[in-house]
Amino acid sequence: MTSRAQTFDGIAIGISLLCAIHCAALPIAMALLPALAGTMLADESFHLILVVGILPTSAYALVMGCRKHGHWQVLSWGLSGLALLILALAIGHDLLGEYGEKGMTLLGSSLVAIGHIKNYRLCRSKACVS
Numbered sequence: 781m782t783s784r785a786q787t788f789d790g791i792a793i794g795i796s797l798l799c800a801i802h803c804a805a806l807p808i809a810m811a812l813l814p815a816l817a818g819t820m821l822a823d824e825s826f827h828l829i830l831v832v833g834i835l836p837t838s839a840y841a842l843v844m845g846c847r848k849h850g851h852w853q854v855l856s857w858g859l860s861g862l863a864l865l866i867l868a869l870a871i872g873h874d875l876l877g878e879y880g881e882k883g884m885t886l887l888g889s890s891l892v893a894i895g896h897i898k899n900y901r902l903c904r905s906k907a908c909v910s
Contacts, residue, residue: 788841789900796893845899854898861891
């Protein structure tokens with residue numbers, strides 16, 4: 781039976797992957813399909829919406845999972861990724877330019893996803909303390 785933390789891990793992994801796919805595929809899609817350039821997907825508000833979704837979902841799932849399995853180092857993966865996502869959103873474009881912001885976002889999304897995958901596996905393994 782899936783716990784609530786595992787459900788949130790799955791949701792957070794999905795959101796992180798959506799963010800990574802968005803950052804990697806959108807420039808290619810916009811070059812091939814110029815009509816996408818005027819959509820919300822090309823707007824910075826899309827990143828804000830994703831981060832607003834990722835923050836509470838990730839925080840809840842990671843903390844609850846770590847409480848369950850006791851391996852708190854998993855939290856560092858997720859928190860590092862969340863910090864990079866927030867930095868990319870706040871100052872990435874101004875400080876690093878468009879490609880630097882995308883790279884930071886991809887790295888942050890990857891770290892969040894890795895944290896959730898580790899969390900999910902530990903919750904399902906025999907290493908779980910509860």
